[in-house]
Amino acid sequence: MAGAAAFTLALSACNAAGPQAQSTPTDVSFGPTTSEAAGKIGSFTWMITQEPATFDLDVDSATAENTIMSNVCERLMQLQPDLTTTPHLAEKAEWTSDTTVVFTLRKDVKFHDGSPMTADDVLWSMQRHAAKGADESDEYANVTDMAKTGDNQITVTMKQRDAIFLQAMAGNGGIVLNRKVVEAQGANYGSPSAPDACSGPLKLDKWSAGSSITLTKAADYWDADNAAMADTITFRWADDNAIVNALTSGEAQGAYLDSPATAGPLQKSDKVQIAQGPSTNVWSLIATERGALKDERIRQALSLALNRQGVAQAAFGGLAKPWKAPVGPGSWGYEEPTFSAAYEALAGAPAQPSNEDLDKAKKLVQEAGAPAEPIVVANSGDSIRNVISSALVEAAQKIGLKAEIVTIPRQQYGDFYSDASLRAQADLFSDEYYISKNDPVGFYKNGASTAKVNFVKFASESYDNKVKEAQATTDDAARAKLAIDLEKQWTDAVVWIPVAHTPATIAMSKDISGAPSSASFLYYPWAADVGSSKK
Template sequence: MSNPGPRRRSAAACLVATTLLATAACSGADTTALGGDPADAAKLKLTATTPAAKGRQDKVNWLLEDEPDSLDLDTQGSSAGRVVLTNVCERLYQLQPDMSIKPLLAAKARTPDDRTLVLTVRDGVTFHDGSKLTADDVLWSLKRHADPDMEQADEFGNVRSMRKTGAREITIRFKAPDALFTKALAGDAGIVWNKEQVTAAGKEFGTPGQGDACSGPYELSGWKSGDSLTIKAYDGYWGKKPLTRQVTFRWASDSALVNALRTGAADGTYAESPNTASALRTAKGIDRHYGPSTASLVLIPTARGGLKDPQIRRALSLAVDREGIARSGYGGLVQPWATPVGSGAWGYEKPRFAAAQRKLASSAPASPTADDLAEAKKLVKSAGAPADPVVIGTDSSQGRTVVANAVRAALQRIGLKGQIKTVPTAQFEEFYSDPQARADIDVLVGDWYISKADPMGFYDNGLSDSSNNWVGFKDATYDKLVHRALGTLDDARRAALAVDVQRRFVDAAVWIPLAQVPSALVLDDRMTGPPASQSYLYYPWAAELGLKKG
């Protein structure tokens, strides 16, 4: 599934409770105030990992932007809970720092035909209460995830049956070939719960005072609601022992988060905003790392007004100043981008996807040239300029305000009028979830990420019947290619189809891409080891966190 800005769930996506691009305690468009450099967007280097740690660490203090609502990711799939539990709860597959996947609690996986997946459950694994992980636990967990009331239910829509077919074997059969299912098993749909522990806890599972019901390098050792949450290394872990013995999580946002890192009260955080890292650029004793992410900053048009015409949408894409947005809105720490999904989605066939991204840059220039604007004006003339202003939906956060102003300026450059509609940040999520909330806007300043490292986890948003296809794009060939790609198990063949689908989506400007948004890791400069990529949401990052010196 993919994930829009304030993360909610949908057939193609889940949206985060706080906006992925919410800014730190900064205001105005002054790059210097953000700690930015006008050239940063061009020279920003993304690395999936940080240098390996050499020394062990007893205790680490880590910051989240929110306290988890629950530690049951089946019922509350928040990013805060996920950052904690990725160290505690293992999955059947594991997302790697380079955004590829490999079997984990499934020791082996085979596909006797393109509609069957056979998993061999790893032997010798224990839950944190000491009980052995069994195939029965795996099957029960999969069925719990698939329950219609659970967060991951839509990942199982193509599953025909799930059965235990051996002492340590689970067989899953599909209605049609499903290329993304194993990627879902590297996410929350692949968590294996301790059946007895979850059942005994009932509705209290995932709340303070309850056990974690997982296997993994760490176990939950305490949760003081409103104060802190602690995990400690599990001595009976079947795999490599963690470098850091204990991690205590606390939560803060905006200036409080920045100050805690600046003063050394906290050792690190995965910042939901690049501007958090930017605000710490001049702070001593802090390292900042940026990694590949699937996240993007986008404009999502509706069919209400002038942007229902694809020529007007293409004209806007040619005229908007992406480099200016990156510099003024995000301190140079997002990158102008020509597709609506970040490079972290390239979990396979990276060279092919990178080449396809470069080819599309002419339709989404970093900074529009005179030729770009001339072409945009031709498109407007051909379509017929809309008489009414294009209404731009946003909130008052700095990044979105900069984007909204840049969109209005782009419209003016090509002879069109723009009008900004600002709503309170608390109300902004309604634009995504409620058609009535966006009934008076023509385009939303949005952000999006996908949980699977595969571009095809995004492009179902352009299907004719997708709830996220707000502009009413309909193309039978596009729909056919998307479904074919989703059923193509061979990576090279699926990548070829994905590139074709991507080109059609961008050519039609179903959404208008602006920038990719890297993951941002902020860390005490004595420490190193965890991944910098978006894998931190699904990979046990704390186990590799340690000291630079042995």
């Protein structure tokens, strides 16, 4: 914790007007993109914090996978650097009735093997994403039928109108795959030896397992106006300290920083530029079904006692903000002042707990009864989770609870979402959760009684009904009101314990520019925009 706490940066004054008002150091720019590239570039090296597990994004799609494959695979809709959504492989998406949306597909798209994208490929891809157990299957929960209704047309029928479905098609649920390539590879698809099955501006050239991944500019990319500016991009992985060394030495030219605190030492380099941008990302302590936190009063007590300001400073060097909700302001894509005011009114998650907060927490513990066994919080050994886990243990001790830390290997940590036996080892695990949509409803569906990440089995008929109503409401003001009600119910029950909002943070050599500084890099082909900062 002492090492992380050394990264102390001055913060500028801010208000809560929305994404453009997030706390950032005075010498760090904030916005959706960095300066437009001035010219093409031969190659550059980009750092990530761990090796991808697979490139089959229906199996796993964490940050490492998305950072790379956002440049290789394309979607029916496309998330933009300002987190808005536009048509992409679908040239048009139109609601033709309250329950029917029609995608009109582009006719000029070609996959990397030269074959044309067809409506059959699109339908097959959507069915694959919707299949039980697929990583994006929840995006299709409201779908009753998908059909090819023309040579370049797909019609999707819903149980009810779904206001966020089109935004979801800008995420991994909207990726269009080359069916024949995926089927030819079988179980090998997504492995280091398999080709990609996509149509983006960059293609997978080589995955040297344990070492590096190389992308090359796609020849004859169908969207010539948005072809990649670089010929070759090499991805390497290392821990935060090694990433700092690679960037300051010039061995690598950029990275989207896993921890904003990493920006601290990089700011001392005259070779590196730092920028931040809007995101939906929030680090939360996610309660499992193990047992100790089934009583919401224990979750409420821990939330009241947690020192979020301390975590924001120690774990993120002041480049994150204590946060009261499970999703960040990058989701406020409409009715922004309304969402901001509702956020400010939330209670139960103080930046720094007061004596009154601690007294309330102790009373809640007395009412609920302290769990017989210590509360177990999972750590992975990295600096952020070290700080968050220690803060949770400290919070528990202040209010008469016992808590301890169990260490789970980092490469296993993502399995908390899918592996019940792993969740049985801990009452809480910390993670940075984000959504591809600029709509809070896209997050709060996770509190529905049937949601697969609602591990504590929070159940409310009112909540479930409001999720359905919000998804079906296309009027922005009315949907915002419903989303705010969902936010209030979620935070009152403390389904997850929110900790800190992290704006997207990018570090780049001053010799290159053009990359988005927002969280769009997870789904937008950011690397295609990177070029030389000089003509």
